[in-house]
Amino acid sequence: MHPKLRAIRRYNPAVxxxxxxxxxxLFYVDVRLELLPxxxxxxxxxxxxxxxxxxxxxxxxxxxxKIVILLxxxxxxRLRSGSPCLCLSLALRERLAPLxxxxxxxxxxxxxxxxxxxxxxxxxxVLGEATLDPGGDAISFTAFSKGLTVLxxxxxxxxxxx
Amino acid sequence: MIKFPQSLAVxxxxxxxxxxxxKTGKYFGLNPVGSRIFQLLKESGDEAQVVAALSAEYxxxxxxxxxxxxxxxxTLAERGLIVDxxx
Numbered sequence: 001m002h003p004k005l006r007a008i009r010r011y012n013p014a015v016x017x018x019x020x021x022x023x024x025x026l027f028y029v030d031v032r033l034e035l036l037p038x039x040x041x042x043x044x045x046x047x048x049x050x051x052x053x054x055x056x057x058x059x060x061x062x063x064x065x066k067i068v069i070l071l072x073x074x075x076x077x078r079l080r081s082g083s084p085c086l087c088l089s090l091a092l093r094e095r096l097a098p099l100x101x102x103x104x105x106x107x108x109x110x111x112x113x114x115x116x117x118x119x120x121x122x123x124x125x126v127l128g129e130a131t132l133d134p135g136g137d138a139i140s141f142t143a144f145s146k147g148l149t150v151l152x153x154x155x156x157x158x159x160x161x162x
Numbered sequence: 163m164i165k166f167p168q169s170l171a172v173x174x175x176x177x178x179x180x181x182x183x184x185k186t187g188k189y190f191g192l193n194p195v196g197s198r199i200f201q202l203l204k205e206s207g208d209e210a211q212v213v214a215a216l217s218a219e220y221x222x223x224x225x226x227x228x229x230x231x232x233x234x235x236x237t238l239a240e241r242g243l244i245v246d247x248x249x
Contacts, residue, residue, distance in 0.1 A: 038187055046184045109173045109180040109189065119180055119191045144171035144182045 015070065022067070022074040025091045030080050033087065044090070049102040055128030056101065064127075067095060068134045075134075085135025086123040092134050093125055103127040108141030163207045164235065165245045181243060190241065195220075199234050203244075209235060 011019065033041060056064065071092055075084065093103050103125040112118040122141045124133040131138055169184040179197040182189045192200055198219070202212040209231055216227050238244045 039185070041187075042185065045187060107171070107182055109175060109182075111175050111178070119175075119189070121182075121189055142173045142175055144173040144180070146168075146171050 018067070018070055019074050022071050022091065022095060023077055025094050026071075026074055026078055026087060029087050029090045029094070030078060033083070033090075034080065045086075045105070047105070049104045053102045053104070053128050055130050060101070061130060064096075064101075064130075064132060068092065068132065071095070071134050083123075085133075088134040089123045089125050089132075092132060096125075096127070101127055103132060106138075106143050108138065108143045110141045164203055164209065165207060166204060166243070167245050170243060183241070183243060185242065188241075190243070196234060199231055203235070 008016065008019070032044065071088055075088055078084075078087070089105055093105060096103050104127075106124055106126050108122050108124070109119050110122070112120055120141075122136055122138060124131060124135065124138040124141075126132070167183075167185070171182040171184060173180045173182070174197075177194040177197060179192045179200055180189055181192065181200075199212060199216070202215050203209075206212060206215075213224065213228050213231050216222075216231065217224050220227065235244065
């Protein structure tokens, strides 16, 4: 038996069902991103929840971290390998929606540390003030925003008060 | 009057900017000079004002600055990152 499948046998049925559900969501995300043209995925990729979602409590956060761990496990069985952080974040968002948790996707960028002048991009979720990052280390990325004017204004004020 | 589309999101990394076009999902890095031109364009939306501001900041001939800003705007337009609003 394949080692990955052998590892799955130790899970109890409820966890296995959750794993299958997460794999199916990942499959849906992968198929959608692979087959549909970008304009049909725009809303899917950049949808922001209008009402500010509440920050989940400790119990919900514990449940969420279990889902994230299972999502990473399910991702080992993905049929394609590209953009893991994006697919994992989108899949997690789709999984959380039926639970009443309306997370928003956030995109960020950072300079590569190896001085190759490249830029790395990353995607993660925010739910209230909580960061849900199934695919990496969101803390080292700077999120994209549309408030550049405010950003520069704030920076100017900082210079003025120095 | 140069305007930027609603679909454009920006991330500032030190003195450089990265632009994310939500229409296409592509992102573009700007070097410090490009970032400054972008910032000035965002503030004033006027090419001549951008050139005037840059001449005060950089020790370069005005003709060269004008050409560089025009080339920068043309590159942004080619990639659909600006909306050239004549009104």
